[in-house]
Amino acid sequence: MTISEKSEKIRDLKTKILTGNHAAAHALRQAKVGVIAAYPITPQSPVVEKIAEFISKGKLNARFVKVESEHSALAVCCAASATGSRVGTATSSHGLMLMYEMLPWASGNRLPIIINLATRATGAPWSVWTDHQDFITIRDVGWIQMFCMDNQEIYDTNLQAFKIAEDPRVFLPAIVAYDGYILSHTMMPVSIEKQDEVDNFLPPLEHHYNLSDISVVKGIDPVTTPYLRDRSSEGIAPGYFEYRYAMQKALENSIEIIMKVHDEFSEKFGRSYGNGIYKTYLTEDAEVIIFAMGSVASQARNVIGQLRKEGMKVGLVSLKLFRPFPASQLRALLKGVKLVVVFDRDIGYGYEGVLSYELKAALYGLKESPFIKGFIVGLGGRDITDQHIKKGITKALKESEKGIISHETDFIGTQLELLSEYDEKEYFKGGL
Amino acid sequence: MVKTMDLPEEEYILPGTRACAGCSMALIYRIALKALGPNTIITVPASCLTVLHGMQGFCTTKVSVLHTPFATTGASASGIVASLEDKGLADEINVVAFAGDGGTVDIGIQSLSGAVERGTNFIFACYDNEAYMNTGVQRSGSTPPGAFSTTTPNGKTGYKKNMAKILEAHGIPYVATAISSYPLDLYQKFRNAVEIKGPKYIHILAPCPPGWGYNPKDSIEIGRLAVQTGFWPLYEVIEGKFILSKDSQKFIDPAKRKPITDYLKAQKRFKSISDKEIKQYQNYIEAQWNEIEKRIKNE
Amino acid sequence: MVDAKKDFQKILGSVQKPVKGEAGKTGTWSSKKPIIDLEKCIPVKSGKPSCFNCWLYCPEAVVTRTIPPKIDLEYCKGCGICQMECPVKAISMEEVKIE
Numbered sequence: 001m002t003i004s005e006k007s008e009k010i011r012d013l014k015t016k017i018l019t020g021n022h023a024a025a026h027a028l029r030q031a032k033v034g035v036i037a038a039y040p041i042t043p044q045s046p047v048v049e050k051i052a053e054f055i056s057k058g059k060l061n062a063r064f065v066k067v068e069s070e071h072s073a074l075a076v077c078c079a080a081s082a083t084g085s086r087v088g089t090a091t092s093s094h095g096l097m098l099m100y101e102m103l104p105w106a107s108g109n110r111l112p113i114i115i116n117l118a119t120r121a122t123g124a125p126w127s128v129w130t131d132h133q134d135f136i137t138i139r140d141v142g143w144i145q146m147f148c149m150d151n152q153e154i155y156d157t158n159l160q161a162f163k164i165a166e167d168p169r170v171f172l173p174a175i176v177a178y179d180g181y182i183l184s185h186t187m188m189p190v191s192i193e194k195q196d197e198v199d200n201f202l203p204p205l206e207h208h209y210n211l212s213d214i215s216v217v218k219g220i221d222p223v224t225t226p227y228l229r230d231r232s233s234e235g236i237a238p239g240y241f242e243y244r245y246a247m248q249k250a251l252e253n254s255i256e257i258i259m260k261v262h263d264e265f266s267e268k269f270g271r272s273y274g275n276g277i278y279k280t281y282l283t284e285d286a287e288v289i290i291f292a293m294g295s296v297a298s299q300a301r302n303v304i305g306q307l308r309k310e311g312m313k314v315g316l317v318s319l320k321l322f323r324p325f326p327a328s329q330l331r332a333l334l335k336g337v338k339l340v341v342v343f344d345r346d347i348g349y350g351y352e353g354v355l356s357y358e359l360k361a362a363l364y365g366l367k368e369s370p371f372i373k374g375f376i377v378g379l380g381g382r383d384i385t386d387q388h389i390k391k392g393i394t395k396a397l398k399e400s401e402k403g404i405i406s407h408e409t410d411f412i413g414t415q416l417e418l419l420s421e422y423d424e425k426e427y428f429k430g431g432l
Numbered sequence: 433m434v435k436t437m438d439l440p441e442e443e444y445i446l447p448g449t450r451a452c453a454g455c456s457m458a459l460i461y462r463i464a465l466k467a468l469g470p471n472t473i474i475t476v477p478a479s480c481l482t483v484l485h486g487m488q489g490f491c492t493t494k495v496s497v498l499h500t501p502f503a504t505t506g507a508s509a510s511g512i513v514a515s516l517e518d519k520g521l522a523d524e525i526n527v528v529a530f531a532g533d534g535g536t537v538d539i540g541i542q543s544l545s546g547a548v549e550r551g552t553n554f555i556f557a558c559y560d561n562e563a564y565m566n567t568g569v570q571r572s573g574s575t576p577p578g579a580f581s582t583t584t585p586n587g588k589t590g591y592k593k594n595m596a597k598i599l600e601a602h603g604i605p606y607v608a609t610a611i612s613s614y615p616l617d618l619y620q621k622f623r624n625a626v627e628i629k630g631p632k633y634i635h636i637l638a639p640c641p642p643g644w645g646y647n648p649k650d651s652i653e654i655g656r657l658a659v660q661t662g663f664w665p666l667y668e669v670i671e672g673k674f675i676l677s678k679d680s681q682k683f684i685d686p687a688k689r690k691p692i693t694d695y696l697k698a699q700k701r702f703k704s705i706s707d708k709e710i711k712q713y714q715n716y717i718e719a720q721w722n723e724i725e726k727r728i729k730n731e
Numbered sequence: 732m733v734d735a736k737k738d739f740q741k742i743l744g745s746v747q748k749p750v751k752g753e754a755g756k757t758g759t760w761s762s763k764k765p766i767i768d769l770e771k772c773i774p775v776k777s778g779k780p781s782c783f784n785c786w787l788y789c790p791e792a793v794v795t796r797t798i799p800p801k802i803d804l805e806y807c808k809g810c811g812i813c814q815m816e817c818p819v820k821a822i823s824m825e826e827v828k829i830e
Contacts, residue, residue, distance in 0.1 A: 034518035035511065063514035067507060068546030075504035075543065079475065079511025082498055082744075085518045101501055110743040171743055208743045211473055211496055211512065212521050219491035219747030221499040223482060229489045234750050237489020238742050246742035436787050436796075437780055443792040447806035448752030451790065453760060454810035458790035486754070491747035615787055649811030652788055 018190045020183030023151040024090060024116040024176070025050035026190070027158030029060045030198045031114075034085035037065040037076035039095060042128045043180040044118040047090035070095040074102035074113075081111040082220055084210040086162065088113065092180060093120035093134045100138070106173045107142030107247060109221055110208065112165035114158065115143075117177040118184035119294070121380040129381020130180040130295060132346040135322070136354040142247050144174035144254060145323040147293045149279075151188040154178050156271055157320075159202055163261050166205050170254045172247070179295040181381070193269060201268055251324045258321060277321035277329060282308070286315030288393060289334065289370070291359055292343040293319045296377060296384060300343060303389040314393065319355065327362035334363060334370055341396045342374040343389065352376075352409045371400035376411045388412045433678060434620045440466045444494045451484045454648020456612035456638045456655060457559045458484060461530065463615045464557060465495060467622030472526040473516075475500055475508040477540060479532035480566045481559070503539045505531045506547030509554045526626055527554040533574035534564045536635075537593045548602050548631035555625045555632040558595060561640035569643045578709040580645075580701040587704055599633040600669050606632040608668040612639065613655030614679045617666055624668065637664050645700025657695040659683070662717045665724060674727040684725060692717060752806060756829065757791070761809025764827035765802055771821035774798045785813035785822065804829060 018026065025047050028036065038048040054060035063080075067073045070091055077087045091099065096117060106113050119135050121127035135145065144164065148154045154176065161174040178184060209220065224240040231237075238246075255277060262276025273279055281301055283289060290300045297318030307314045317333065334340060344353025351357060356374025363369045373396035378384040392412050399406065444465035451458040457480055465472070474497040476482055482499060486492045500508035509529040516522040529547075531540055536558035544556055563581045564570040571581040571588050574595070578587040600607045606628045610618040618636065625632040639655045641648040658664040659680060666677035682688045692713045696702040758764075765785070769775045773782035775798055786796040793803040794813065802813070804827055814822040 035514045037507075037511065037514070063517050065510050065514050066550065067510070068542060068549070071503060072507035072510075072543045072546055075500060075507035076511035076514065078504075079498060079500065079508040080515040080518070081511075083473075083512050083515030083519075085515040087515075102504070105501060108744070169740055209746075211498055212516055212519050212525070214471060214473065214496060214525060217491075217494055217496050217749050219485055219493075219497045219499065221745055222485060222487055222491065222747050224488040224745055229487065231490060231750065235489065235748075237747075238745075239488065242739075242742055243745055246739040249739045436783050439787070441796050445792045446749055446751045446753070447791055447793045447803055448754050448757045449791070450754040453808035454812060455790050459788065462790065462792055486747060486750075488745055489747055490750040490753050492749065492753045494749055647811075649815050651790070651810070652812055652816055 014192045015189050016192055017187050018151055019046065019185050019187050020151045020154050020178045021046035021118060021185070022050050023155040023190045024158055025054065026192050027155045028088045029054050030193070030195060031086065031088065031159060031162045031202055033062050033088045035063045035065065035077070035080035035087045036089060037067050037073045037080070037087070038089045038091070039067050039070045039073050041070070041092045041095040043120060043184040044090045044092040044095065044116070046184070047116055047118070070098040071102060074099040074106065077113045078102060078106050078109060078111055081106070081113050081207070082109065082209045083212050084207045086205040088116070090116035090118070092118045093122050096134045096138060097122060103138055103141040103143060108243065110171040110247070111173055112162070112171055112205070112207070113173040114161050114165060115173070115175045116158065117175050118180040119177055120180040127380040128180070130182055130345070131379045131381065132293060132344070135177045136346045136348070138175070139323055139354070142172065142251065143323060144172055144251070144258070146174065146176050146321055147319065148176065148178040148183065149294060149298050149318060151183055151186070151190045152271065153273055154183065155190050155192070156265060156269070156273070159198060160261050160265050163202050164254065164258050167257050168208070170250055170257055171208055172250055172254065177294070182295045197268070201265065255321070255324055255326055255329070273320055277326045279318045279320060280333070281316040281318070283315035283317060283333070285313055286337065287313040288315070288339045288341065288397070289337050290314065290316045290343065290389070290393070291319065291340050291355060292316070293322065293355060294345070296343045296345050299384045299386070300389050303386045306386065307390070307393070325358055325362060330359065330362050331366050335366060336368045337370040339396055339400045340370045340372045341393050342372060343377050343392060344374055345378045347376055347409065352407060371405065373399055374410070376409055377413050382413050384413065434616050436616065439619055440469070442466070444470070446492050446494070449484045449492045450486065451480065452642060452648070454641045454651045455480070456640065456651045457481060457561065459612045459615065460559050460618065460636050460638055463619050464622050465493065467619045468495070468526050468528060468626060470495060471524055472528055473498065473512055475505060475512060475527070475529050477505045477531050477535040478502045478566070479535050480561070481530055481532065483566060502535055504543050505529045505535055505540045506543035506545070506556065509556065510547045510550065510552050513552050513554055522553065529554060529556045531556070531558055532566070533558060533560040533562060534572045536560070537573040537595045545602065548599065548604050548633065552631055553629055555622070555634065557634045557636060559636050559638040561638040561643055562592070563643055565640050565643040577712060578702055578705040580703065587709070596633070596635045602631070604631040604633060605629070605671050606668070608634045609636070609664065609666055610634055611637040611655045611659060611664055611666065613652045613659065614666065617677055617679050621668065624670070628670070643701070646698060650698070654695070654698055657690065657698060660690045661692045661695045662689040662721055663692060663695055663713070665720065667724070674731060676724060676728060684721060686718070686721070689717070756805050757808050758805040758829035762826050762828070763809045763811070763824040764804050764807055765809070765811070765813050765822045766825045767800060767802070768821045768823065769799050771819045772799055773819060774800070782818065784816040784818060788812050788816045
């Protein structure tokens with residue numbers, strides 16, 4: 001392809017230079033969401049500002065409900081979805097946590113709502129900078145959770161997320177996450193596809209609910225009992241347990257659908273993200289594999305070339321799909337690897353990094369299971385450097401050679417030693 | 433004035449619900465649905481009305497209902513309205529939020545305030561039984577002073593929020609008070625609300641036999657006393673214009689009002705009310721009617 | 732009947748359909764039931780649609796606005812409101828066995 005051909009193609013694709021937030025907004029526009037409800041929060045706000053601009057300029061024909069809280073934002077989304085509209089929103093950190101009550105309401109009600117999450121640390125104390133604590137905190141609410149590594153991926157994943165969430169075999173809400181500031185406010189080239197191509201990939205929503213059809217009288221989400229309810233001739237209704245069973249099964253089965261939708265997307269638009277659930281980089285011959293998500297994986301990718309030059313066979317698995325956790329795929333992928341080093345930009349407080357213990361659980365009982373070592377990095381937006389990654393790998397290698405697996409949380413990148421008045425022993429004496 | 437025969441004969445509640453015998457909320461809902469008709473979508477937070485609507489698989493009304501978590505009634509209605517607008521059906525379907533006092537004046541106040549401030553075209557109806565009855569009679573922001581509840585065993589101290597005034601302060605086109613004991617007035621108010629675009633709020637006092645401590649057969653009479661003593665004036669505020677409802681008009685004359693003790697002594701929840709608190713009620717009623725008189729004169 | 736194991740994809744959100752007697756035969760809640768003395772009942776006496784307070788005030792929608800008014804005792808919870816609201820005291824609460 002000549003340069004002029006290339007630039008022609010670029011113009012044809014309408015490549016724009018966009019922040020991650022605006023990439024998300026363009027995806028919501030092209031998904032033709034009917035209802036959006038959102039509340040401002042840093043660093044997500046530009047998503048909804050852009051949406052408001054699209055609507056005011058007539059580029060998007062949607063109802064934008066400017067709510068008074070995130071709790072109401074997701075409540076509006078739930079009601080609008082149950083009434084039959086395609087809905088989406090965006091939030092961060094405290095906003096997501098304020099939504100918490102409505103998260104399992106959306107999944108339990110099987111509403112295909114999409115949330116864009118510009119990740120941000122959770123208070124107290126206040127921090128507007130990224131880490132993945134908000135994202136992992138909602139891991140048990142029944143949502144599909146996906147993480148992106150660049151702005152194109154944010155756009156592409158949003159379009160896929162609607163298709164996945166609205167699949168009749170799935171009907172579950174999904175969250176598309178990307179690091180606050182690192183992606184949310186950083187400009188990158190993003191290919192915005194033609195609307196008819198997007199329409200072709202993502203047909204209009206055919207919802208299992210349609211409250212707006214008043215000819216069919218129904219109650220949605222009433223009180224359930226622990227048991228089935230049998231009214232003989234009038235029918236038998238599932239109990240709470242059956243709903244939750246069905247939800248879990250739909251989540252488990254969605255992995256296959258997520259991969260298929262990804263493949264369909266990449267065939268159509270020519271962009272792919274590994275197999276749609278994780279991306280691998282130089283893993284074929286790797287003896288050491290770094291396992292990370294989002295900005296952490298991006299940083300780790302930088303280091304691999306250097307380490308390979310030094311003779312270390314290192315590869316990277318960046319996780320895209322966090323829920324449902326692709327355990328069996330990861331078991332197959334990581335079987336026989338000597339060492340997996342996990343970098344978590346989050347903690348399951350009181351235990352260890354969440355990716356670390358999720359991976360350990362996934363690989364439990366596997367013959368030739370790798371040695372898994374986890375590190376906590378970059379909380380509250382602390383920069384993660386090449387040195388941090390190298391330090392982690394060196395330390396993990398040492399431990400794995402000794403064969404001692406410790407469950408202690410290892411932090412890399414704290415600067416406790418620079419706090420002159422801080423005496424670690426004294427500080428941790430506590431009440432003893 | 434609407435007459436009994438003017439009400440639609442059609443019932444929108446199917447008999448055999450879980451509501452208590454003599455439940456005034458059931459009557460309020462029955463009359464309201466007659467006024468709203470079949471082109472209606474209801475949204476309901478956790479409340480006694482959730483119970484009336486029935487459990488898994490089977491419901492009790494001939495209109496659709498969307499159940500929603502406690503704090504979200506106003507937002508839920510907003511979501512339905514937004515979706516109907518998205519589908520071009522907004523002019524054909526009434527969206528009505530029906531919440532208890534807890535779901536309105538306490539946990540629901542924020543999403544209600546937000547929904548009306550946005551100008552959402554819907555009716556928010558609060559049936560006010562003056563405590564958390566569905567969870568076993570705990571006090572709410574709408575429980576009146578001196579009333580027993582399981583969390584105010586010596587009677588509530590503090591005030592009852594005047595929610596109709598709070599909503600009026602939002603500047604919305606329609607605010608009304610009503611009560612189950614005057615079903616024709618209640619019916620007319622829902623009819624009036626349906627005809628007005630924008631946010632509408634109707635606050636309906638809802639006597640509760642087990643929560644207030646009286647015999648179910650007296651549900652209507654107790655509510656009538658609330659009006660006749662002047663405690664619960666029935667009125668509408670349409671586009672800012674105050675209209676005292678017909679059933680309350682004569683009580684502008686203090687001599688026509690029954691003593692508040694007739695109302696209080698008829699309910700076990702006020703069993704240990706003190707003379708001082710009774711005096712408080714008398715002062716409250718007097719001040720309330722002075723204000724009403726002023727408003728009528730000014731208009 | 733839904734086979735949850737095979738048909739879990741059909742089990743989505745929890746949806747209700749309308750039925751009469753959702754809570755069962757609520758007439759069994761009370762043994763006292765309203766009986767109308769048709770000789771006193773206003774619409775029966777006048778032969779004209781009138782009064783119908785029993786219909787208007789019933790919280791349960793178990794009274795018909797017909798001449799004479801009929802009460803569905805299978806679902807009437809026996810609250811006694813109609814007795815109280817009848818202006819000519821045509822209604823009395825009596826022991827009626829509901830099965």
